[in-house]
Amino acid sequence: MENQQSSNTNLKVIIGILAFLLVASLAYMYKMSSDAKETQTTLVDEKSKVMSELEALKVSYDKAIAENTSMSDELIAERDKVVKLMEELERSKGDVKALQKYKQQAVALQSKNTELLAQVDNLKKENTKLTTERDSTATVLVESKKYNEVLIGQNEELSKTVEKGSKLSVLNLQTRGYKERSSGKQIETDKASRADLLKVNFTIAENAIAKQGDRTYYVQIIDSKNNVLGDKQTIAFGDQSLTYSFQKVVPYENKSVNVSEDLKGGKFEKGTYFVNIFDDKGEGVSKSSFILR
CATH class of the missing domain: 2.60.40.10 (Immunoglobulins)
Known part of the structure; x- marks a missing residue:
């Protein structure tokens, strides 16, 4: 009789231990699943953020290219790099290592964008100055009706600038x-x-x-x-x-x-x-x- 009671007690202890282990395993599995979902959500958000930054870069290049400056070819080349990176990012599976690589490339492209747009801004200022000088020269020619070699040379150079600017991109x-x-x-x-x-x-x-x-x-x-x-x-x-x-x-x-x-x-x-x-x-x-x- 005592042996039977002892066996029942041992069985209850074993059942208790197994129940505890089962609960602990379920809790661990739930935590792992929650962590995985949180990580995936973070990766999706990061990928979306990088894509938004690249889209903004492309828009800024499109706007600068549409202004048809002498830097159009260089701007188009850089814009194409942005588009290519966007396509690669869209096809990527979004793992941490790949996303880090795309973020680094996006930062490099943003830096180049800042540099080029600063050059475009300076070029626009120079073009404005040149246009003002051309208008001033034209006014002098109309009023004085005198042509000399210096003014003719300036006018020819300005005409070339206008002709270049009128070309379609x-x-x-x-x-x-x-x-x-x-x-x-x-x-x-x-x-x-x-x-x-x-x-x-x-x-x-x-x-x-x-x-x-x-x-x-x-x-x-x-x-x-x-x-x-x-x-x-x-x-x-x-x-x-x-x-x-x-x-x-x-x-x-x-x-x-x-x-x-x-x-x-x-x-x-x-x-x-x-x-x-x-x-x-x-x-x-x-x-x-x-x-x-």
Whole structure:
């Protein structure tokens, strides 16, 4: 009888210990789950913060580029770095190590942005000063009606500055592969075997001093085997000739214009493609590249 009571007591002790261990395990699992959720939330918030900072950088570059200064090419190159980092960040899984790397790159891009915008501001001040000097010179010429070599030289230099400033900038050149369904719906793809058309998009920047009217652009798309796609028409510019994929006539009224054109094809090669845009004088105004896998 005593043995039975002792066995019951031992059994109760064992049950108690097991119950305690079970409760402790459940508490530990709950804490681990809560910590993991908190960490994930923090990572999502950090990623969103970095993305917002990069978007703000892109907006500041777009605004500066639209002003069409002589620094446009450098600004476009830096803006493209920001866009590339945004795309990489969007595709990232958001682990701590990767997020730290993107944050460091974003800080570096912000520093470069501050430096370039300061240069743009100085350039704008110089341009304002130059414009004032030009107006002053013109007034003197009208009043005195006398031309001398010094004034003529200044006027020619100022005319060159105005001519350079009146040129139109082509921005945001992007080309993507698409699969067009029978319904007409277009699905973006980076696979050469699926793509049956290329969509070319670009923007002609606003320029208050440029002449209004139709502008003709020649778009050249070269595949990975150095073949020009599309129409393959050739046009001469003096001693030079250009073979282009298609031409696009764009009505221009001093405002920004978004341009989009599709280039259909039967079979596209895998590899890197190069896209070049030329104006009606045969001068290159924009270029980019993309990859079909």
